[in-house]
Every structure is written in structure tokens, then in C-alpha cells.
Amino acid sequence: MSKNKKIFFQILLVFAVLGFLGILINNLIINLTRTGIGFNFNWLTKPASFSLAEHPLPYSPSDSYAWALFMGWMNSLKVIISSLVLATCIGTLIGFLRVGKNSFFRIITAGYITVIRQTPLLIQLMCWYFVGFLSIRNNSFLNITNILNISNKGIELFGFSFSSEFSALLVGLSIFSSAFIAEVIRGGIQSVPLGQWEAFRSLGISEKHGFIKIIIPQALPAFIPGLTSQYLNLAKNSTLAIAIGYADIYAINDTIINQTGRAVECFIILLCSFLILNLLITKIMGIIDKSIMKSRI
Amino acid sequence: MINRLFFGLAAFGILVTGCASNQNENISRLSLIQKRDELICGVSGKIPGFSFIERDGSYKGLDVDICKAFAAAIIGDSEKIQFRPLTAAERFLAIKTGDIDLLSRNTTLTLSRDSFGGNGLTFAPVVFHDGQGLMVKKNSGIVSIQELANKSICVGSGTTTEQNINDTFESLSLPYIPIKYQDLNQVVAGYLQGRCQAMTSDRSQLAAVRSGFKKAKDHIILDDVLSKEPLAPASDGSEQKLADAMRWTVYALITAEELGITQSNIADKVQLAKNNPQLKSLRRFLGVDGGLGEKIGLRNDFVINVIKATGNYGEIYDRNLGRDSDVPIPRGLNEIYSKGGLHISPPFN
Numbered sequence: 208m209s210k211n212k213k214i215f216f217q218i219l220l221v222f223a224v225l226g227f228l229g230i231l232i233n234n235l236i237i238n239l240t241r242t243g244i245g246f247n248f249n250w251l252t253k254p255a256s257f258s259l260a261e262h263p264l265p266y267s268p269s270d271s272y273a274w275a276l277f278m279g280w281m282n283s284l285k286v287i288i289s290s291l292v293l294a295t296c297i298g299t300l301i302g303f304l305r306v307g308k309n310s311f312f313r314i315i316t317a318g319y320i321t322v323i324r325q326t327p328l329l330i331q332l333m334c335w336y337f338v339g340f341l342s343i344r345n346n347s348f349l350n351i352t353n354i355l356n357i358s359n360k361g362i363e364l365f366g367f368s369f370s371s372e373f374s375a376l377l378v379g380l381s382i383f384s385s386a387f388i389a390e391v392i393r394g395g396i397q398s399v400p401l402g403q404w405e406a407f408r409s410l411g412i413s414e415k416h417g418f419i420k421i422i423i424p425q426a427l428p429a430f431i432p433g434l435t436s437q438y439l440n441l442a443k444n445s446t447l448a449i450a451i452g453y454a455d456i457y458a459i460n461d462t463i464i465n466q467t468g469r470a471v472e473c474f475i476i477l478l479c480s481f482l483i484l485n486l487l488i489t490k491i492m493g494i495i496d497k498s499i500m501k502s503r504i
Numbered sequence: 505m506i507n508r509l510f511f512g513l514a515a516f517g518i519l520v521t522g523c524a525s526n527q528n529e530n531i532s533r534l535s536l537i538q539k540r541d542e543l544i545c546g547v548s549g550k551i552p553g554f555s556f557i558e559r560d561g562s563y564k565g566l567d568v569d570i571c572k573a574f575a576a577a578i579i580g581d582s583e584k585i586q587f588r589p590l591t592a593a594e595r596f597l598a599i600k601t602g603d604i605d606l607l608s609r610n611t612t613l614t615l616s617r618d619s620f621g622g623n624g625l626t627f628a629p630v631v632f633h634d635g636q637g638l639m640v641k642k643n644s645g646i647v648s649i650q651e652l653a654n655k656s657i658c659v660g661s662g663t664t665t666e667q668n669i670n671d672t673f674e675s676l677s678l679p680y681i682p683i684k685y686q687d688l689n690q691v692v693a694g695y696l697q698g699r700c701q702a703m704t705s706d707r708s709q710l711a712a713v714r715s716g717f718k719k720a721k722d723h724i725i726l727d728d729v730l731s732k733e734p735l736a737p738a739s740d741g742s743e744q745k746l747a748d749a750m751r752w753t754v755y756a757l758i759t760a761e762e763l764g765i766t767q768s769n770i771a772d773k774v775q776l777a778k779n780n781p782q783l784k785s786l787r788r789f790l791g792v793d794g795g796l797g798e799k800i801g802l803r804n805d806f807v808i809n810v811i812k813a814t815g816n817y818g819e820i821y822d823r824n825l826g827r828d829s830d831v832p833i834p835r836g837l838n839e840i841y842s843k844g845g846l847h848i849s850p851p852f853n
Contacts, residue, residue: 256670257666257682258673260656268674341698450686450690461686465592465593468624470597470600
């Protein structure tokens with residue numbers, strides 16, 4: 208096929224796809240209008256008239272739906288970023304212990320990974336919330352004066368207090384994701400050829416030093432793709448917040464759909480906000496990946 | 505090559521436009537139900553006394569009996585129902601997408617929900633007059649709404665309840681912390697576990713929920729009534745025929761109570777009507793003459809089917825919420841108008 212012909216077909220394909228999407232959207236709008244639902248985003252500026260338990264920025268019920276949604280997005284972001292950090296720390300530790308020499312830790316971590324991976328996240332979250340945090344009676348569960356206080360009101364750390372909903376979600380998501388991250392870490396470490404271990408040992412480099420300086424740098428590139436997909440999963444899993452009463456973007460969407468009846472628009476917003484969030488995560492991980500590759504050369 | 509491409513595109517186009525055009529464009533929902541020979545009824549399934557799943561898997565409650573009355577009126581058989589348990593957030597979309605025929609799920613009638621610019625539904629007459637209340641633990645010492653300032657309150661999300669509690673606290677300039685759950689069971693769990701100092705819902709639901717507590721007496725429902733909550737069955741706003749059928753089925757239940765027609769004496773009443781041509785209004789009501797049923801797309805004797813299946817409104821109420829039921833709620837506003845309540849039916853003329 209000549210080059211011109213190729214270009215022609217490429218253009219045709221683009222138009223076909225665009226046309227197809229156009230038809231779908233047009234149909235959606237026509238059908239929504241016919242059922243009397245209509246399709247517009249004007250309602251976004253109207254007052255939300257519901258209150259929120261948690262909002263990182265000032266919010267009152269007379270603020271707009273758009274602002275309420277943004278608060279939800281911020282709440283989601285808050286829990287996603289903090290559990291991302293926590294899950295990575297726990298996961299890395301578990302992953303290292305899983306491939307370590309100490310057989311006691313190896314068995315314990317294998318059990319941890321098995322139990323966490325084999326039970327549904329929703330049930331784990333409910334368990335952390337209703338059975339975990341909420342069943343702490345009267346006194347606190349753990350109290351280190353002025354530093355950490357865990358009670359049925361949530362977690363208080365260095366004077367910052369986090370609600371029990373947030374805490375349960377944070378703990379639940381982190382623990383769940385950490386099991387998967389641990390497996391990613393294990394896979395990465397095991398992808399380094401055994402010869403490398405033998406090599407540094409024969410050079411008389413200590414076990415600890417060799418692991419950190421020889422093995423980890425080679426395993427790092429293998430971590431990144433696995434970690435990225437676990438982070439994306441974590442972000443998406445955060446929508447289960449609705450089950451335990453945390454005001455994330457999905458929970459707020461839910462309320463808005465009920466008040467306005469704008470299900471289609473709300474879901475479009477929801478999908479877009481997660482798309483943006485996950486593209487951001489992918490981009491950041493891509494940058495990290497690149498910098499690792501560069502440092503190896 | 506190009507031919508094949510065009511053919512493919514054309515087929516695709518037909519497929520897409522075919523999908524988009526509304527099937528059953530001309531058939532009304534009412535005829536669809538009759539053709540299907542089954543009514544798909546959206547309920548809650550989680551509120552004792554209104555709709556609750558029994559041990560044997562059957563549904564029981566006031567909302568369920570209303571569904572049965574609709575099935576008896578539309579299909580002629582109160583057992584031909586498929587119940588769909590729905591959350592508060594799912595319910596309206598389920599109607600608009602056509603997943604369910606109608607909703608009998610303790611839904612509050614409001615302007616937004618009833619209007620084409622809002623949820624685009626239409627409502628049958630109110631089947632239960634309710635009001636929103638607050639439940640607190642007795643030993644908390646809280647006796648009025650003022651004392652709930654800065655306290656956490658458990659509330660179901662996606663309900664008018666959520667809006668009412670906000671309106672009330674805002675108008676009193678009281679700050680509070682709403683803890684929102686999607687499901688009534690979670691609201692109850694949150695409240696019992698002590699996450700909130702109070703839970704709010706319709707007073708009937710609070711009573712229903714409390715009846716299941718281990719120590720029901722340790723909880724009190726505050727005297728403050730935050731809102732009026734007229735609960736009514738709903739259907740798609742563009743389905744006039746179905747709406748008419750539903751409306752007059754509910755009115756039939758109320759009229760039957762007014763006329764003293766019950767499940768046990770319906771056969772006698774029909775005989776009475778047939779034998780006495782001078783009992784004009786009774787004959788019209790029971791479909792002996794007048795042809796009223798036909799006008800709303802039902803059989804002329806639909807009232808007989810309905811009363812045989814569920815009894816009149818008072819019987820339905822007593823069975824599910826009466827003094828001897830599991831969830832006793834005094835009738836109060838839910839008496840018929842002649843006894844000082846709010847239930848009244850326009851004439852069957």
C-alpha cells in the first residue's frame with residue numbers, strides 16, 4: 208500500500224471512531240431528553256444543601272454542588288495518598304521479610320499475604336470499621352500520651368485527629384494493598400539472577416550491604432510496573448468508602464444523584480475525576496521509572 | 505477492501521442506531537406488565553413492618569402488601585410479583601431505566617421527585633403518613649434537639665432524611681456532624697456501636713428498627729418531628745396509564761375500609777351488590793356496573809381481586825403495623841378521614 212493510501216485509511220479510521228462516539232453521545236442525549244431526564248450541567252452551581260462530616264477546605268451546605276464534589280475529591284485524594292504511602296511501607300517490609308533468611312518471618316509473612324489476599328476488601332473494611340474501631344468501648348485502645356491515641360473516635364497523632372471512618376478506610380486499604388505490594392516486591396527481588404547473590408558473596412561483601420547495593424538497584428525496575436497497577440487499584444478501591452460512611456467522591460456523588468436525579472452527568476464526573484487521578488498516578492510512576500532507568504546507565 | 509470496510513461501517517451504523525431507538529415505543533408499561541404476566545416491584549426489604557424478608561424468603565410488610573394489591577388489580581393475581589430490593593440511591597434510576605415497573609419503598613413524595621424537571625416520577629396516593637424523628641440512648645440524658653449541638657448523628661445518605669436534618673439544624677443554627685451510611689442497617693450499626701449520639705430516620709422506621717433491638721426500652725424517640733414524610737408508591741412520570749391504575753388501586757383500598765368491605769365479607773358484598781340494583785355506588789365500586797375498571801385499563805371487577813388478595817387499607821395496616829404485629833405503630837394520622845385521619849378517597853364515579 209502506498210503511503211498516501213495508508214494516511215487516508217488512518218484518517219478514515221479516526222473519523223469512524225469519532226463518528227461512532229458522536230452517535231452514541233447523541234443517542235444518549237436524545238433518549239435522556241425523551242425520558243424527561245435531559246442532559247446538562249447547570250445544576251452544578253446550585254446550592255448542595257447537605258452537610259459533610261469531613262472537609263479539608265471550608266464548606267457549608269449553601270455552597271454549590273460543584274464545591275461539594277470537589278470536597279469529595281479532596282477527601283478521596285487524602286485517603287488515597289496516605290494509604291498509598293502506608294501500604295508501600297508495610298508492603299515493602301513484608302516483601303523483604305518474605306524473601307529473607309529468617310524462616311519464622313517467612314512463614315508469618317506468607318500467612319499474612321494469604322489471609323489478606325484471599326478475603327474481599329469490602330468485608331475487611333466493614334470489619335476494620337464496625338468490629339475494629341467502633342467496638343472500642345469508652346476508653347482508648349492504645350494511648351501514648353500526646354503522640355498517638357486510638358479510640359472509637361478514630362486516630363489522634365501528634366495533635367492531628369482523624370475520624371474513625373477515615374482511619375478504618377486508611378488501615379483497611381493499606382493492609383489490603385500491602386499484601387499485593389509485598390508480592391510485587393518479592394517478584395522483583397526474585398527476578399534478580401541468583402548469580403548476582405553468589406557474585407557479591409564471593410567478593411566478600413556483607414549480606415546487608417550486598418542486598419542494598421547490589422540486589423535492590425537491579426530489582427527496582429521490576430517493581431515499578433507492578434507497583435503502578437497496585438496504586439491504580441488502591442485508588443479505585445477507595446470508592447468502597449461509601450460502605451463505612453466516609454465522605455469520598457463516590458459517596459457525595461451518591462447523595463447528589465438522589466437529590467438531583469442527574470445520574471448520567473454525575474457518573475461522567477465521577478469517571479473523569481478518577482481518570483484524571485489515575486493518569487496522574489501513572490504519569491508520576493512513569494517519571495520515577497525513567498529516573499531509575501537513567502541512573503542505571 | 506474498501507467495499508468490505510463500507511459494508512462493515514454500514515452494519516455498525518445500523519447496529520448502533522438500532523440499539524439507541526427505544527424498543528417498545530408504543531406499548532404502555534401497563535400493557536407490558538399484563539403481557540409479561542408479572543409485576544416487578546421495587547422495595548426496600550430491610551424495614552420490618554414495611555418490607556422485610558422473612559425466614560422463608562418471602563417478603564412481608566405494608567409496602568409489600570401494596571405491591572400485591574397492584575398485582576391483583578393489574579394482572580389479577582397477587583402472587584405474580586418479582587420483588588427487587590433497592591437501596592435509597594438506586595431506586596429512582598431503577599424506575600427511569602425500566603428495570604422495575606413501580607416502586608413501593610417508603611418513598612417520600614416531594615416536588616422534586618414528582619416533577620419532570622426533577623426525578624420525573626409520578627406518585628400514587630400516600631399510603632403512610634410519617635414524620636422524621638431522632639432516636640437517642642436513654643442514658644445519654646438527651647431529651648431535645650437543642651442538646652444534640654456538636655454531636656454526631658447517623659443518617660442514611662441519598663434520602664430526604666439527609667436534607668431535613670440539615671435544614672432543621674441549620675434553621676436552629678446548631679452545628680452537628682453527619683455520619684452518612686448508604687444502608688439503614690449500617691446506620692443502625694453505627695448508632696448502636698456508639699459512633700453517633702443519635703440516629704435519624706422516619707419515625708416509623710425508628711420504631712421498626714427499635715423493635716429489633718435487644719434492649720428496646722433503652723432507646724427513646726425524641727418528641728421533635730423534623731418533617732412531614734408522606735410515603736407513597738411511585739412510577740415513571742411518562743406512564744399515565746400505569747399511574748392511573750396505581751392511583752385508583754390505592755383509593756380502592758381506602759374506599760373499601762370506609763365501606764366496611766373486608767377480605768372475609770367481600771363475597772357477600774358482591775352478592776349483595778348483584779342482588780340489589782338500587783345500591784348504585786356499591787355496584788359501581790365493585791364493578792357490577794359502570795365499567796369504571798375499563799377506563800383505567802383494568803378489569804371492571806379489579807376491586808374484588810384487590811380486596812380478596814390483601815383486604816382493605818385498615819386490614820393491611822393492622823396486619824403489618826397493628827397492635828398485635830411485630831412493629832406496632834399507633835394509627836394516628838393514618839386513620840381514614842371519618843375517624844380523624846388523613847386517608848380519603850375521591851368517589852368511584
